Amino acid sequence: xxxxxxxxxxxxxxxxxxxxxxxxxxxxxxxxxxxxxxxxxxxxxxxxxxxxxxxxxxxxxxxxxxxxxxxxxxxxxxxxxxxxxxxxxxxxxxxxxxxxxxxxxxxxxxxxxxxxxxxxxxxxxxxxxxxxxxxxxxxxxxxxxxxxxxxxxxxxxxxxxxxxxxxxxxxxxxxxxxxxxxxxxxxxxxxxxxxxxxxxxxxxxxxxxxxxxxxxxxxxxxxxxxxxxxxxxxxxxxxxxxxxxxxxxxxxxxxxxxxxxxxxxxxxxxxxxxxxxxxxxxxxxxxxxxxxxxxxxxxxxxxx
Amino acid sequence: xxxxxxxxxxxxxxxxxxxxxxxxxxxxxxxxxxxxxxxxxxxxxxxxxxxxxxxxxxxxxxxxxxxxxxxxxxxxxxxxxxxxxxxxxxxxxxxxxxxxxxxxxxxxxxxxxxxxxxxxxxxxxxxxxxxxxxxxxxxxxxxxxxxxxxxxxxxxxxxxxxxxxxxxxxxxxxxxxxxxxxxxxxxxxxxxxxxxxxxxxxxxxxxxxxxxxxxxxxxxxxxxxxxxxxxxxxxxxxxxxxxxxxxxxxx
Amino acid sequence: xxxxxxxxxxxxxxxxxxxxxxxxxxxxxxxxxxxxxxxxxxxxxxxxxxxxxxxxxxxxxxxxxxxxxxxxxxxxxxxxxxxxxxxxxxxxxxxxxxxxxxxxxxxxxxxxxxxxxxxxxxxxxxxxxxxxxxxxxxxxxxxxxxxxxxxxxxxxxxxxxxxxxxxxxxxxxxxxxxxxxxxxxxxxxxxxxxxxxxxxxxxxxxxxxxxxxxxxxxxxxxxxxxxxxxxxxxxxxxxxxxxxxxxxxxxxxxxxxxxxxxxxxxxxxxxxxxxxxxxxxxxxxxxxxxxxxxxxxxxxxxxxxxxxxxxxxxxxxxxxxx
Numbered sequence: 001x002x003x004x005x006x007x008x009x010x011x012x013x014x015x016x017x018x019x020x021x022x023x024x025x026x027x028x029x030x031x032x033x034x035x036x037x038x039x040x041x042x043x044x045x046x047x048x049x050x051x052x053x054x055x056x057x058x059x060x061x062x063x064x065x066x067x068x069x070x071x072x073x074x075x076x077x078x079x080x081x082x083x084x085x086x087x088x089x090x091x092x093x094x095x096x097x098x099x100x101x102x103x104x105x106x107x108x109x110x111x112x113x114x115x116x117x118x119x120x121x122x123x124x125x126x127x128x129x130x131x132x133x134x135x136x137x138x139x140x141x142x143x144x145x146x147x148x149x150x151x152x153x154x155x156x157x158x159x160x161x162x163x164x165x166x167x168x169x170x171x172x173x174x175x176x177x178x179x180x181x182x183x184x185x186x187x188x189x190x191x192x193x194x195x196x197x198x199x200x201x202x203x204x205x206x207x208x209x210x211x212x213x214x215x216x217x218x219x220x221x222x223x224x225x226x227x228x229x230x231x232x233x234x235x236x237x238x239x240x241x242x243x244x245x246x247x248x249x250x251x252x253x254x255x256x257x258x259x260x261x262x263x264x265x266x267x268x269x270x271x272x273x274x275x276x277x278x279x280x281x282x283x284x285x286x287x288x289x290x291x292x293x294x295x296x297x298x299x300x301x302x303x304x
Numbered sequence: 305x306x307x308x309x310x311x312x313x314x315x316x317x318x319x320x321x322x323x324x325x326x327x328x329x330x331x332x333x334x335x336x337x338x339x340x341x342x343x344x345x346x347x348x349x350x351x352x353x354x355x356x357x358x359x360x361x362x363x364x365x366x367x368x369x370x371x372x373x374x375x376x377x378x379x380x381x382x383x384x385x386x387x388x389x390x391x392x393x394x395x396x397x398x399x400x401x402x403x404x405x406x407x408x409x410x411x412x413x414x415x416x417x418x419x420x421x422x423x424x425x426x427x428x429x430x431x432x433x434x435x436x437x438x439x440x441x442x443x444x445x446x447x448x449x450x451x452x453x454x455x456x457x458x459x460x461x462x463x464x465x466x467x468x469x470x471x472x473x474x475x476x477x478x479x480x481x482x483x484x485x486x487x488x489x490x491x492x493x494x495x496x497x498x499x500x501x502x503x504x505x506x507x508x509x510x511x512x513x514x515x516x517x518x519x520x521x522x523x524x525x526x527x528x529x530x531x532x533x534x535x536x537x538x539x540x541x542x543x544x545x546x547x548x549x550x551x552x553x554x555x
Numbered sequence: 556x557x558x559x560x561x562x563x564x565x566x567x568x569x570x571x572x573x574x575x576x577x578x579x580x581x582x583x584x585x586x587x588x589x590x591x592x593x594x595x596x597x598x599x600x601x602x603x604x605x606x607x608x609x610x611x612x613x614x615x616x617x618x619x620x621x622x623x624x625x626x627x628x629x630x631x632x633x634x635x636x637x638x639x640x641x642x643x644x645x646x647x648x649x650x651x652x653x654x655x656x657x658x659x660x661x662x663x664x665x666x667x668x669x670x671x672x673x674x675x676x677x678x679x680x681x682x683x684x685x686x687x688x689x690x691x692x693x694x695x696x697x698x699x700x701x702x703x704x705x706x707x708x709x710x711x712x713x714x715x716x717x718x719x720x721x722x723x724x725x726x727x728x729x730x731x732x733x734x735x736x737x738x739x740x741x742x743x744x745x746x747x748x749x750x751x752x753x754x755x756x757x758x759x760x761x762x763x764x765x766x767x768x769x770x771x772x773x774x775x776x777x778x779x780x781x782x783x784x785x786x787x788x789x790x791x792x793x794x795x796x797x798x799x800x801x802x803x804x805x806x807x808x809x810x811x812x813x814x815x816x817x818x819x820x821x822x823x824x825x826x827x828x829x830x831x832x833x834x835x836x837x838x839x840x841x842x843x844x845x846x847x848x849x850x851x852x853x854x855x856x857x858x859x860x861x862x863x864x865x866x867x868x869x870x871x872x873x874x875x876x877x
Contacts, residue, residue, distance in 0.1 A: 191426065193385075193387045193421070195444065197386075197419045198440055198492065199415040201444070205407075212431055373739065373743070477825075478599045479600075504737070505737060507809070509598060509809055513812075513820035513821075537814045540814075541814040542814070
């Protein structure tokens with residue numbers, strides 16, 4: 001057996017290709033997708049930067065109550081206006097965003113880790129373990145998330161961590177299902193057979209050959225879960241069960257704005273609403289771009 | 305399929321195959337490379353693909369197993385490689401009785417068999433470079449240190465060299481990937497090499513090159529061969545003897 | 556209905572990141588007459604399948620295409636997607652799939668899939684639809700009493716016939732079969748080849764893309780050998796597989812690698828299509844190579860036999876110039 005063909009000395013003397021015509025597949029033009037990805041990336045980056053930098057650059061007290069200036073409409077002094085206690089809404093929105101992002105990201109991480117562990121265990125072991133674990137998942141999934149979440153927060157004193165636990169512990173089910181299905185399909189691939197035949201232990205097959213194949217899907221599920229978790233946190237806080245009312249969170253602000261709306265002030269409701277919707281859409285848009293990278297055949301619309 | 309292809313199953317075992325005990329491997333490492341007796345296996349309990357098949361491959365012998373697609377010859381190969389648990393029958397590798405399959409088979413018994421599969425794309429972990437792919441069994445068995453010494457010569461013997469070893473599966477052709485899969489099957493120096501339709505997807509020249517590489521290796525190491533396929537001309541040219549799949553089954 | 560395919564100087568390039576370019580197909584020209592079968596053979600990765608995709612307009616978006624592929628005057632390379640979808644695919648060119656089982660929808664009977672295709676392509680409806688679907692099945696010798704079965708209830712051979720029947724519904728005069736026999740056992744290869752041959756004898760043109768030389772021998776009238784994106788030999792199947800044999804050293808090596816012949820591989824491996832050597836791409840593996848091979852040899856000869864080699868084996872009197 002000789003070595004492969006030697007490397008080329010220079011570029012081949014190829015015939016020039018005349019009238020080169022690009023040909024495109026069907027579907028949405030790639031330009032539109034790139035545009036969506038770019039807008040999503042900019043909005044996500046802006047959100048994260050605002051949450052990180054604004055409180056550091058403007059160390060103003062978002063809790064500063066100024067009853068003389070309550071329910072002021074947007075102005076130069078208060079670009080977003082003030083709430084019913086005269087607190088600056090811009091500052092409070094940014095602080096609320098911090099809480100919501102923290103809850104969203106950490107809860108999504110918790111849910112993903114739990115989901116990978118449970119789904120991976122069921123998928124890799126198969127048989128009776130698999131059936132048992134997945135029935136438990138079905139039972140959990142049959143209870144509405146919010147109800148389950150309320151049950152979890154009710155066991156603790158109000159605060160950020162119970163909310164994270166509540167969201168994380170109710171959202172791992174879909175990840176577990178995805179990971180389990182993916183593991184199942186990977187497990188019957190010949191390359192797993194080849195690894196077993198090559199002496200690989202159960203643990204090595206799971207960690208070196210199955211887990212890396214599952215991670216992109218699980219990672220995508222995690223990103224898609226961040227907006228979910230933000231919504232969930234807002235919902236809990238809106239119901240008065242999540243973040244304590246004095247602490248700014250997008251949910252508590254929306255809740256407080258209900259009374260103001262009746263008083264004819266629209267701005268205390270608008271900003272928290274926008275701050276919930278825009279970042280979640282942006283993150284979902286990024287996740288959609290990621291999904292198309294993993295699996296280019298899926299040209300799905302973004303789903304929340 | 306009610307039962308997954310892989311993984312442990314839980315119905316009581318038929319008599320000849322004892323359960324997964326952790327006793328030392330019985331029997332001396334002598335005798336035929338592969339001895340299968342009365343093997344019944346399949347994926348559906350009611351309709352086994354294999355019914356009472358028996359096959360012996362002598363030490364250092366090359367046996368070609370011929371049969372049409374779907375006849376069960378690949379299942380037989382998987383049972384022989386301890387990758388599929390039969391419902392009944394016995395499998396001996398180098399004289400040692402197999403008492404477990406897949407992960408339940410002791411590692412030193414599993415690694416006496418090297419397997420090359422039909423579709424290299426499916427049989428290669430897409431994330432590994434060809435060098436890592438070939439060395440993977442060494443790492444899995446804690447012999448990583450041997451890789452630098454063994455790899456270049458082994459890769460060269462299957463016709464791989466240069467920057468090919470640093471590439472990943474999607475950057476090489478089917479033929480090149482199959483060469484790497486062959487090297488992986490040989491890296492632990494198995495007593496028996498099983499080639500399950502190794503060349504079915506490949507062109508004539510690559511087929512001849514891979515067969516030449518297998519034969520070169522076998523001349524040097526005395527490895528036994530079970531080549532499974534449907535191409536009679538190829539297997540008759542390649543192997544010491546060929547067996548028709550139907551002849552393995554009881555009359 | 557007949558059609559003549561004329562491919563002229565077809566080239567396909569894929570630009571890569573980093574300025575490199577994959578030269579998948581370079582300067583390919585051939586004609587395919589009605590009632591003729593041309594087999595395109597070569598090692599995997601030599602550009603065969605890209606050529607087929609180009610003819611069907613199924614190349615990915617980054618492909619750069621040059622040359623022309625005329626099907627009765629219509630250039631397949633410049634035709635719009637709408638034109639291809641509405642008037643070409645299925646109607647003037649039919650693709651015979653590589654794995655028939657995966658081309659049939661598993662949850663529907665063959666009849667319902669056949670009727671759907673008939674309705675789509677011919678506009679037949681109502682009571683005539685049933686008859687038209689049965690006639691279409693009969694053309695591919697798919698037994699009418701198996702029409703109500705699901706794909707998994709069919710044998711491999713019958714699944715192949717069902718897929719072929721679906722491909723033939725539109726009465727396309729030109730068939731393209733991409734590796735129709737890969738992974739099949741010998742009996743099924745022979746049967747598939749004979750099925751396809753019947754359609755050629757019925758006046759259709761057939762382009763078979765395969766690495767299986769035995770299948771090519773069984774079915775083809777002419778053989779085109781492709782190496783590194785170029786056709787290096789284009790000749791009659793009888794003289795290629797029989798006496799006097801191929802003239803290009805690569806084609807000769809490929810044939811000699813068969814187990815029924817000397818079973819010796821061609822040394823080395825084909826070059827990468829993004830890093831082709833200057834001059835003849837086969838020269839580094841060729842035992843007849845000399846300094847002349849630094850220039851790319853042109854495909855020269857007659858319709859009876861053409862070869863692109865400075866040192867071709869000389870047995871055809873009119874081009875014995877090596």
